[in-house]
Amino acid sequence: MSxxxxxxxxxxHTPQYKRHKTGRASFEMMAWLFMRLSGVVLVVLIFxxxxxxxxxxxxxxxxxxxxxxxxxxxxxxxxxxxxxxWLAMLHxxxxxxxxxxxxxxxxxxxxxxxTVLYIAAAVIIVLxxxxxxxxxxxxxxxxxxxxxxxxxx
Amino acid sequence: MWSWVGHxxxxxxxxVFLLVHVxxxxxxxxxxxxxxxxxxxxxxxxxxxxxxxxxxxIVFHAFNGLRIxxxxxxxxxxxxxxxxxxxxxxxxxxxxxxxxxxxxxIVFGGH
Ligand code: HEM
Numbered sequence: 001m002s003x004x005x006x007x008x009x010x011x012x013h014t015p016q017y018k019r020h021k022t023g024r025a026s027f028e029m030m031a032w033l034f035m036r037l038s039g040v041v042l043v044v045l046i047f048x049x050x051x052x053x054x055x056x057x058x059x060x061x062x063x064x065x066x067x068x069x070x071x072x073x074x075x076x077x078x079x080x081x082x083x084x085x086w087l088a089m090l091h092x093x094x095x096x097x098x099x100x101x102x103x104x105x106x107x108x109x110x111x112x113x114x115t116v117l118y119i120a121a122a123v124i125i126v127l128x129x130x131x132x133x134x135x136x137x138x139x140x141x142x143x144x145x146x147x148x149x150x151x152x153x
Numbered sequence: 154m155w156s157w158v159g160h161x162x163x164x165x166x167x168x169v170f171l172l173v174h175v176x177x178x179x180x181x182x183x184x185x186x187x188x189x190x191x192x193x194x195x196x197x198x199x200x201x202x203x204x205x206x207x208x209x210x211i212v213f214h215a216f217n218g219l220r221i222x223x224x225x226x227x228x229x230x231x232x233x234x235x236x237x238x239x240x241x242x243x244x245x246x247x248x249x250x251x252x253x254x255x256x257x258x259i260v261f262g263g264h
Contacts, residue, residue: 036225039218046211055252059259060204063192065185068178085175092168099161120172128175131182145185 031094038091045084065145069137073147078132085128093121156217156238163214170207201260205253212248216241 054060071077096117104110138150180188194200220237224230230237 036222039215039222043215043219046215050208050211054204054208054259055255059256060196060201061259063195064189065181068181068188088171092164092171095164096168099165124172124175127179131179135181139184142185145189 035091035094038087042084042087042091045080045087048080049084065142066147069135069147069150072132072135073137073149082129082132085132086125089121089125089128093117156220156241160214160217160221163210166210167207167214196260198260201257204260205256208252208256209245209249212252213241213245216244 053063072081097114100110100113100117104113137147177191178188180191195204217238220234220241223237224234
C-alpha cells in the first residue's frame with residue numbers, strides 16, 4: 001500500500017508555520033487564557049463575597065472592624081480574600097491594559113498610562129496582601145468594635 | 154456591539170472601585186476607629202444606591218463574561234451568542250431583583 005499522506009515540499013525556503021513561538025504572541029495568548037480562567041473563578045469568589053458581606057445577617061450594617069477581624073481569624077477567608085485580590089487585580093489590570101492599547105494612539109501616552117497602571121496595581125496588590133497577613137484582630141490599646149474573642153482590657 | 158461597550162465600561166468601573174476598596178479595607182491595619190469611621194460612609198443611603206449600581210455592574214460583567222467564555226470555547230457558542238445575551242439579561246434581572254429588595258431594605262431600613 002502506498003502512502004496516503006502527501007510528502008512535505010522539498011524546497012528549503014518553505015516558510016514554517018510558527019504558532020505562538022515568539023515571546024510577544026505567547027504572552028498575549030496566556031493573557032487571553034488568563035482572562036477567561038480568572039473570570040470563571042472570580043464569579044464564585046465575588047458572588048460569595050457579596051452574599052456573605054451584604055446579604056446575610058444585618059447586611060452592610062454589620063460591617064465594622066470586628067466583622068473583618070472575625071472573618072480574617074479564619075484561614076478560609078484569608079485565602080478566599082487573597083485569591084480574590086490577586087485574581088481581580090491581575091484580571092482588571094490586564095483588561096485596562098487592553099483598553100489603553102486600544103485607545104491611546106500616541107506611543108508616549110500609551111507608555112505613560114501603562115506605567116501608571118502597573119505601579120498602581122503593584123502598590124494595591126502588595127498593600128492588600130500585607131494587610132491580610134499582618135492583620136491583628138485585637139490591636140493593643142484599641143477598645144471599640146473589637147471582635148468578641150479579644151481579651152477584655 | 155453594545156454588550157461589548159457595556160462589558161468595557163463595567164470592567165473599568167469595577168477596577169477603579171477595587172483600587173479604592175483595597176485602600177479603605179487597609180484601614181483595619183491603622184486602627185479599628187479609622188476603619189469603622191470610613192466604612193460608616195458606605196452605610197448612608199446615597200452610598201447605598203452607589204453600591205446597588207456597582208453590584209448591578211459586577212453582575213452584568215460576570216454573566217456577560219461567562220457568555221464571552223462560552224462563545225470562545227463552546228462549539229455552538231457563536232451560533233447561540235444572541236440567545237445567550239438574552240439569558241444574560243434575564244439572569245441579571247433574576248439576581249438583581251432579590252438583591253435590591255434585600256440591600257435597599259437594609260440601607261433604608263433605619264437600624
Ligand atoms: C465576576 C467575574 C468576571 C468575569 C466572568 C469576567 C470575565 C471577563 C472576560 C471574559 C473578559 C474579556 C477578555 C477578553 O476579551 O480577552 C473580561 C474583560 C475585562 N474585565 Fe472581567 N470578568 C470578571 C470580573 C472582573 C473584575 C472584578 C474586574 C475589575 C477588577 C474586571 C475587569 C475587566 C476589564 C477592565 C476587562 C477588559 C474589557 C475590554 O477589554 O473590553 N472583570 N472580563
